[in-house]
Amino acid sequence: MSSTVVVTGLGAVTPLGATAAETWQAALAGTPGAHTLDNDWAEKYEIPVDFAATVPAEFTADKLKKVEAKRLDPSSRFALVSAREALADAGLRSEDGTSDLDPERTSVSWATGIGGVWTLLDAWDTLREEGSRRVMPLTVPMLMPNGPAAAIGMDIAARAGVQTVVSACASSTESLGQAYEMISSGRADVVVAGGSESAIHPITLAAFSSMRALSRRTDSPETASRPYDVDRDGFVMGEGSGAVVLESEEHARARGARVYAQLAGWGLSNDSHHITANEPEGVHALRAMRLALQQGGLEPGDLAHVNAHATSTPVGDIPESIAINQLLGGHVDSALVSGTKSMTGHLLGGAGAVEAIFTILALHNRLAPPTINISEVDPKVNLNIVRDTPAELPAGDLAALSNSFGFGGHNAVVAFKTA
Structure with a gap:
């Protein structure tokens, strides 16, 4: 069990x-x-x-x-x-x-x-x-x-x-x-x-x-x-x-501990495409996200928030945005997407943990943190991005994803639920 x-x-x-x-x-x-x-x-x-x-x-x-x-x-x-x-x-x-x-x-x-x-x-x-x-x-x-x-x-x-x-x-x-x-x-x-x-x-x-x-x-x-x-x-x-x-x-x-959230599941995949570049259509990033939802018993419509890997590179942001869009489908407008590296910078191996904390606190406090410094969204990106100021998450049971992708084609995603 x-x-x-x-x-x-x-x-x-x-x-x-x-x-x-x-x-x-x-x-x-x-x-x-x-x-x-x-x-x-x-x-x-x-x-x-x-x-x-x-x-x-x-x-x-x-x-x-x-x-x-x-x-x-x-x-x-x-x-x-x-x-x-x-x-x-x-x-x-x-x-x-x-x-x-x-x-x-x-x-x-x-x-x-x-x-x-x-x-x-x-x-x-x-x-x-x-x-x-x-x-x-x-x-x-x-x-x-x-x-x-x-x-x-x-x-x-x-x-x-x-x-x-x-x-x-x-x-x-x-x-x-x-x-x-x-x-x-x-x-x-x-x-x-x-x-x-x-x-x-x-x-x-x-x-x-x-x-x-x-x-x-x-x-x-x-x-x-x-x-x-x-x-x-x-x-x-x-x-x-x-x-x-x-x-x-x-x-x-x-022990009567306070619980912030539940770690519902996670997904792991690899692009096997290029040592530094993402697979351009986000196919295997999408697979990691779907695996995280599957293990957590979640559906795309359960997602209220995504903390995206979103590094700010000209090439890297697009495959992930494609993958998130395909994952959400008809629910793309209801999931708030944050790119918190716009504030922290890219912590490399430490990035995913800090962004998981942001995701956990977003669910716990019902607030999605902002993405700063966006003057004009790339027309290739079709996501509901939180810009400049925090956005409220709805009441009820919610779920969120935190995405991380690395050189070597590594894709890792964790899924959280409200406590």
Whole structure:
């Protein structure tokens, strides 16, 4: 007998806020997270992009012990801070860091797209400039892609399994799906799921710029991410973390937990089309969405909201819009579509988790967050896009999707229901 999976805790560190609540309020206000970077990278390395959506240092200051921060890559720091917030929000972590979690029934399903790139490249600089003896002994565990998952797992003694998903920009949505499977199958009662990324570095900016994936609106960074706009010219790099505490409904009910929403199901597919480009008709993205609905016992008409992947790339937005339109059919006008990367930027492997949080809170608060920076919708897009200000969702039982698609053709979708 499969267990119903519910959401009981949320945590986030993003360009918009130091917590999930702050991030949500900033998103509702249509706050742009992108800004010109305070460094000389563009000039020094001749990078045509000099802006991104970064997490201000004060958002994580004093939230980790000095010894913890020193031994963690920035991606792991974001992960640990957001996971602790989510556990506290779920009532599973006290102020002194203790909890009543059963280690044998607790798991972590975490994700990243790139891993500890800062640690890796800083270590390379140290090796070249100061020699091998100056390379930190903890360099390898800090740069490993499973570093964030391991940090969370050790923090809460999660012995039912600690796993890492690496599937580019679909990573953390897939991590939620894997967590769903663990709880649904009875292998765990509680799973901390999500993803983190800290990859705003000269090498990534240069590489994404070289492939012309990034917006080059250097004169107006705050309006550079503009999903579905006719003049979109690429995505904006972002960083941060999103954590979701998932539980079996029985476990949550037994302890009297507040429930935000139900994780009803998820879908996974692959385009097998191109290493970076989406399949142009959205065929396999559509399949992932249909699988999520099918597992959740949902119909397209049940959907009140979709948080779209919507990166703001000239090519990428269209296949997804085609797929969503085909999924909804005659219900296309009743489902409100949001492109929240217009505010957060693209958090790569952490994007899906943060956008799942937006989707959960949209259902919980009956509000769909806005998509900012749209001057004119691309005529190829036929969706009911929420623009500039939040839109109310109707009363009653509702469902919503959160979509993520990544390089390599990865498609991952999670479906939520109102609690």
